Amino acid sequence: MEYEAVIGLEVHVQLKTDSKMFTRAASRFGEPPNSLTNPVVMGLPGTLPVMNKAAIELSIQTGLLFGCRIAEVCKWDRKNYFYPDQPKNYQISQYDQPICIGGEVEIELPGPARNIMGEHRMVQLTRIHLEEDVGKLTHFENESLVDFNRAGIPLLEIVTEPDLHSAEEVSAFLHAIRLHMVYVGLSDCDMEKGQMRCDANVSVRPVGSDTLGTRTEMKNLNSIAGSRDSVAFEIQRQSRLLEKGGQVVQETRRWNAEQGYTVALRSKEEAHDYRYFPDPDLMPVKISPAMLDRLAREIPERPYDRQRRFLEDYGLPFSTASVLCLDRQLADFFEEAVSAHDKPLEIGNLVANDLLRELSSSAGQGGGKMSKLLIKPGQIAELVKLVEDGVISKQIAQDIFPEMFHTGRTPSLIVEEKGLRQSTDAAEIESVCARVIAENPKPVEEFRTGNQKAINALKGGVMKATRGKANPAMVDQILRKLLA
Numbered sequence: 001m002e003y004e005a006v007i008g009l010e011v012h013v014q015l016k017t018d019s020k021m022f023t024r025a026a027s028r029f030g031e032p033p034n035s036l037t038n039p040v041v042m043g044l045p046g047t048l049p050v051m052n053k054a055a056i057e058l059s060i061q062t063g064l065l066f067g068c069r070i071a072e073v074c075k076w077d078r079k080n081y082f083y084p085d086q087p088k089n090y091q092i093s094q095y096d097q098p099i100c101i102g103g104e105v106e107i108e109l110p111g112p113a114r115n116i117m118g119e120h121r122m123v124q125l126t127r128i129h130l131e132e133d134v135g136k137l138t139h140f141e142n143e144s145l146v147d148f149n150r151a152g153i154p155l156l157e158i159v160t161e162p163d164l165h166s167a168e169e170v171s172a173f174l175h176a177i178r179l180h181m182v183y184v185g186l187s188d189c190d191m192e193k194g195q196m197r198c199d200a201n202v203s204v205r206p207v208g209s210d211t212l213g214t215r216t217e218m219k220n221l222n223s224i225a226g227s228r229d230s231v232a233f234e235i236q237r238q239s240r241l242l243e244k245g246g247q248v249v250q251e252t253r254r255w256n257a258e259q260g261y262t263v264a265l266r267s268k269e270e271a272h273d274y275r276y277f278p279d280p281d282l283m284p285v286k287i288s289p290a291m292l293d294r295l296a297r298e299i300p301e302r303p304y305d306r307q308r309r310f311l312e313d314y315g316l317p318f319s320t321a322s323v324l325c326l327d328r329q330l331a332d333f334f335e336e337a338v339s340a341h342d343k344p345l346e347i348g349n350l351v352a353n354d355l356l357r358e359l360s361s362s363a364g365q366g367g368g369k370m371s372k373l374l375i376k377p378g379q380i381a382e383l384v385k386l387v388e389d390g391v392i393s394k395q396i397a398q399d400i401f402p403e404m405f406h407t408g409r410t411p412s413l414i415v416e417e418k419g420l421r422q423s424t425d426a427a428e429i430e431s432v433c434a435r436v437i438a439e440n441p442k443p444v445e446e447f448r449t450g451n452q453k454a455i456n457a458l459k460g461g462v463m464k465a466t467r468g469k470a471n472p473a474m475v476d477q478i479l480r481k482l483l484a
Contacts, residue, residue, distance in 0.1 A: 003204040003239040006212055007164040007231060010199040011177055013156045013187050014133060015058045020152035021132040022049030022092060022282075027154070029193045033147040041152045043088030048281050055154035056099070056285060058186050059130045061295050062156060063100030065180055065302070068128060070292060074099040075284040079274045084146050085135040093157075095276040098129035099285070105160075105180075106304050107172040115319040117311075120304065123173055124161040131155050136194065150194060156187075162201070162212065167232035174198060174224045176304075183303050183328045191223050198227045202234045204242065213238070214248040218255050218262060230255035234262055306331060314344035323352040329370035330356075333377050341381035343388065350380055350401070358405040374408030383411040395468040396420050423469045426478070429462070432470065433478045436461040447483055455479055 020027050023040035040047045063070050077095040103125040111118035135151040137144050158177060164170055178189040178196060189196040198221040203213035216234060221227040233255075238248050253262040301309075303325045310321040310331075324331045330351065337347045355375070383404070386392050392400075392415055400414045415421060423429065436458055437444055446454035455476070462475045 001243065002207045003235075003242065004207045005165050005231075005235045006162045006203050006205060006215075007166075007170060008162040008201040008215075009158075009160045009164065009170065009173060010201070011158040011160075011174065012133075012197045012199075013062075013158065013177065013181055013189060014150075014195040015055050015154040015156060016185065016187050017052060017054045017058065017154055019052060021052050021055055021130075021154040023152060024050075025152060027152075028149075029190075029195070031149055033145075033149060036149040037151070041087070041148055049092065049279075051282065051285070052154060055130065057291075057295055058154070059099050059128070059156055060287065060292065061184065061299055062158075062181070062186055063103060063128055064292075064296050064299055065184060065186075066100075066103040066105050066125060066128070066158075068100035068103030068125065070287055071097060071099055071101060073097065073284050073286050074130075076279040076282040077276045078279050079131075079276055081274055083134075084144065085137050085151070087135075087148065087151070091131060091134060092279055092282070093131035093276075094129035097284070098127045099287075100128035102126070103128065105158075105173060105176050106302075107169065107176045108304065109168060109172050111318070115317055117318045117322075123169070124163045126159045126161050128156055128158050131157060162203075167228045167235065170200065170231045171224055171228040174227055178224075179303050179326065184299060194222065197222055200227060200231050200234075202231055202238070203248070204235060204238045213242075214250050216248065216250065216262075217252045219252055219265070221255060223257075226255055226257050229257075229260065230262055233260065237262065300328065303328075303331075310348075314338070314348070316344060316348050320348045320352045323356070324348065327370065333370065333373075337377035337380040340378045341385050343381075343384050346384045346387070347380055350384065354398070354401045355380075355405070358402060362406075373405075375405045376408070379404055379408075379410055386411055386415065390422055390424070390471065391415065392420055392422050393463075393468055393470075393472055395463060396422070399468065420469060422471050423466060424471050424474060426474065429466070429470050429474050430478050430482070432462050432465050433458075433475065433482055436465060437479070437482055444483065455483070 017027050019025060020041065023038055025038045025041055026036050028036065040049060060070055074094060075097045076092055078090040079093045080090045082089050104122040105125065106120055106122055108120050109118040133150050133153040133155040135146050135148040137146050164173060181187040181189050187195060191197070200218045200221060201215045202218070203215040205211060205213040218230045218234065221230060234253070241248060251267050252265045254265050255262050307321050307325040310316045310324060311318065324334050334348060334351045337351065338344050341347070383397055383401070387394055387397050400411060400420065403409065403414055404411055440458060440461060443454040443457040458479050459472070459475055462470055462479070463472070
């Protein structure tokens with residue numbers, strides 16, 4: 001029998017706020033263990049929570065970003081459980097009145113090739129609710145240590161419908177969540193820092209059936225690759241188990257990334273196990289239409305919408321548009337350069353290739369951030385125009401780009417100071433071409449016997465001899481004349 005997977009995800013994302021959800025304690029990563037705590041975080045008697053307005057606004061913007069209905073009123077509930085990572089023995093969360101209801105997330109599946117767009121589709125959401133994060137447990141052979149630095153950080157739980165059907169869709173969904181949240185500035189979504197984590201509920205059923213199978217849950221998946229691989233393994237495990245006449249048990253399982261398999265942890269808790277009840281210390285939140293309008297106006301164009309616009313309006317290839325739209329600052333930089341000189345293909349190539357290459361190479365030297373760029377969009381536009389006007393060759397443009405990047409100097413200034421203007425002196429170029437032909441009999445013979453590509457070796461020789469300053473079109477024309 002052939003089986004199909006049905007998958008639902010619960011994605012936890014820490015919001016990008018300066019302080020924690022219900023106290024002024026700082027929300028930062030990388031501080032010494034247990035240094036970002038206070039009596040509220042530790043749940044000491046007599047302390048009271050106070051809501052973080054910024055976290056509520058970022059939650060609303062997340063809901064608007066994903067097309068959710070924003071609740072007019074949401075409330076806080078206590079989710080009770082006893083575990084070392086939660087000193088109060090309950091977590092302040094939202095149960096039956098979440099801040100965001102419904103919604104959908106656009107995902108992009110890989111295309112058949114890098115330069116071909118893959119399938120886009122919507123994954124339906126059930127809800128997004130706001131809660132406080134818990135502490136971090138680190139387990140050793142004979143002991144466990146707890147760090148409460150992340151306890152109390154505003155945490156969104158994005159819950160999907162059982163609307164995914166493969167490990168590849170799981171990967172695409174997590175990529176989409178991270179892309180959108182980082183793009184708008186709602187979260188850094190650094191999975192290595194625990195800022196984004198995933199629980200995956202996986203079941204299988206016979207192809208064509210409408211009945212959901214028994215699900216298992218993989219908890220605290222902390223990488224996109226791990227989420228994809230664990231889901232792929234679990235689909236295969238459950239399918240083989242059913243094929244052999246066995247039964248899937250509803251349980252929580254752990255992904256062993258080193259060995260590549262899942263292992264049972266415990267039976268799955270249900271909602272009643274947490275004994276939810278309204279938090280008596282916190283008032284419900286009422287969200288006004290005026291607040292919704294203001295927050296909606298602050299949301300930029302969504303990345304996949306922008307990608308489609310780059311393809312349609314600028315005529316960019318998918319390989320370029322997809323790279324530019326991964327980073328809001330990069331896409332803004334590109335559009336500012338195009339507004340200075342309307343050559344999107346040439347500018348897009350420089351930004352998506354040369355600029356990103358220099359950013360990557362400077363990352364290990366304390367650079368690598370768009371916010372610290374010395375080079376300006378107008379300088380990229382100027383460089384393209386210098387090539388277009390025949391002042392410099394494409395090769396010279398490539399050569400001076402690193403200096404522009406590292407110094408912020410204009411291309412015109414570099415060209416004038418270094419004497420890099422392209423030569424259009426026909427007599428001078430013809431002299432160099434004649435010398436290169438005389439010194440390279442083999443490609444000359446190959447060209448004359450019908451190998452048209454052999455002329456490229458001669459062109460390279462001329463450009464090298466003139467330090468890239470000879471006009472390439474003139475070089476091609478003169479070489480063909482001399483070789484005729």
